[in-house]
Amino acid sequence: MRLVILGGGESGTGAALLAKQQGIDVFVSDAATIPADYKDLLINHQIPFEEGGHTIATIQSADEVIKSPGIPDKAIMVRQLRDHHIPIIDEIEFAARYATGKIIAITGSNGKSTTAHLIYHLLHTAGYHVALAGNIGYSFAKCLTKSSYDYYVLELSSFQLEGIRYFKPAIACLLNITPDHLDRYHYAIEAYAKVKLNILRNMGPLDHFIYNPSDAITTQYLQAQQVLPTLHPIDFPSTDSSNFNKESCSFAISKSPAALLGDHNRYNATVAVTAATLAGLPSETIAAALPKFCGLPHRLEWCGAPQGIDCYNDSKSTNIASTTAALLSFSQPIIWIAGGIDKGNTYSPLLPIVKERVKAIICLGKENSAIVKAFYPLGLPIHETDNLSSAIDSALSIARPGEVILLSPACASFDLFKNFEDRGNQFKDKVKERIKN
Structure with a gap:
């Protein structure tokens, strides 16, 4: 198999490292200059690459192409590859082929990073062998080159969900769908929402989906589906505390959970607690770990x-x-x-x-x-x-x-x-x- 990767940033380099580790013939092509730290990784792992432009014949010789999330479908190179019927996927899709642990995926227009970090914090504090990757920190693919984990907590952007084919999380969280990146989606929120909802594409009844039932686009989509994961609707908080009840886990999340400001963060915390509970954490472990979580930089x-x-x-x-x-x-x-x-x-x-x-x-x-x-x-x-x-x-x-x-x-x-x-x-x-x- 010959694999070509478009883009030599965190996502593309991570995919190249994983491909090399799996014995795949891989080549990286970037229209711009590849940052020095990523270039050094490619050189040290003897992965061939080009920068400052694409060699069309080399790219079109691929059996499969991974494109950087930052490259839109309307890009000339992407259109040419599709005309030649060359499969194009995302690094997340590629990495999932080699992940043996369970995936907890978080997407949404807002709150992804805080929720993903809090889920990771709860699982890590409980002693789980867990990794945090995706749209934050390490790429998913690079994470897999480091170790094999029991759980992968992945923050996923709409860009990363565009190339999903068989990716299937065990637990998925869709926090909200509000206008964002509409310039990429023809200024149509319906097109943007369709990509976000791609996270559900392969989920079945044994998987779990956490969502906001007041989001009309999400609920309309769910009503139209014949096969669904187990649903966990979480209403946005309207009082000074959110009562969380899930089988043996029952407690209240205060107005400022984990020292975070705002009702939106109480909602994020409730989603995180739900995901952690579904992953098997007991309520006393969650209650002890919540106050120790500090908010992320650049978020209030x-x-x-x-x-x-x-x-x-x-x-x-x-x-x-x-x-x-x-x-x-x-x-x-x-x-x-x-x-x-x-x-x-x-x-x-x-x-x-x-x-x-x-x-x-x-x-x-x-x-x-x-x-x-x-x-x-x-x-x-x-x-x-x-x-x-x-x-x-x-x-x-x-x-x-x-x-x-x-x-x-x-x-x-x-x-x-x-x-x-x-x-x-x-x-x-x-x-x-x-x-x-």
């Missing part, structure tokens, strides 16, 4: 209080639904720092929340017109900048002790920053500078 992360003003880094919020959850997590007046690369956002759902909770808006981006236009009718102070230091200083000049400065952009970061982590880290550093001064 408290990063200091200069002048007595609490500053929160929520840089991971790159869509409307995630920013909605962030704004609803505070009762204090908010100076909201928003903006970046718009991903096809419709800001109207935020209007009533912003009107009720936001004191001023700081637009941080190279192009702020969409946000200014959307929120100008509210009559709030709106400041525009393309400089993070200026944004923070403007926010501090408006805020009063006891109020909140919230970086929750609702947009991608690539206009001014390398990625959302870079945006969040710079925000934290600049807040710390102002505390020292």
